[in-house]
Amino acid sequence: MQVxxxxxxxxxEQEAALAERVGQLLAERGAILLSGGEEGTMEAACKGAKEAxxxxxxxxxxxxxxxxxxxLTVSVVTGISMARNTILIRSADAVxxxxxxxxxxxEMGIAIKFGRPLIALSGWHVNDASGTPVxxxxxxxxxxxxxxxxxxxxAAA
Numbered sequence: 001m002q003v004x005x006x007x008x009x010x011x012x013e014q015e016a017a018l019a020e021r022v023g024q025l026l027a028e029r030g031a032i033l034l035s036g037g038e039e040g041t042m043e044a045a046c047k048g049a050k051e052a053x054x055x056x057x058x059x060x061x062x063x064x065x066x067x068x069x070x071x072l073t074v075s076v077v078t079g080i081s082m083a084r085n086t087i088l089i090r091s092a093d094a095v096x097x098x099x100x101x102x103x104x105x106x107e108m109g110i111a112i113k114f115g116r117p118l119i120a121l122s123g124w125h126v127n128d129a130s131g132t133p134v135x136x137x138x139x140x141x142x143x144x145x146x147x148x149x150x151x152x153x154x155a156a157a
Contacts, residue, residue, distance in 0.1 A: 007041025027054025093155035117154035
């Protein structure tokens with residue numbers, strides 16, 4: 001089972017702590033953690049997973065491993081910048097979003113477009129042009145434990 005963690009490269013302290021906890025819980029359940037492999041939310045989740053003995057894969061947008069955080073087990077260098085988001089999401093059985101930024105919003109859209117289960121732990125709510133929420137494709141949760149429980153259940157389905 002492969003679960004992608006997405007979130008801002010400059011998370012709040014609370015978001016970073018949540019991401020680290022999500023990473024830890026995923027590793028404890030035997031999931032492979034996928035991320036963009038760089039700083040911020042990605043690094044916090046990778047740290048939690050790696051310290052819990054998990055496998056951590058970073059799909060890097062740059063042309064070298066120099067941008068990779070220190071907690072990756074495997075670094076995949078793509079050289080395709082933000083286009084790597086599609087590879088990240090398509091490689092995941094489920095996606096957990098911790099916090100939000102413009103880049104995260106793009107990844108959330110890709111997850112919905114390709115039918116990946118998307119669990120949001122804090123972050124934005126999206127409305128259509130009429131102001132109607134389009135969160136129907138997003139499972140919103142309040143805790144890291146609930147995010148991981150839902151991701152694992154959906155990935156195993």
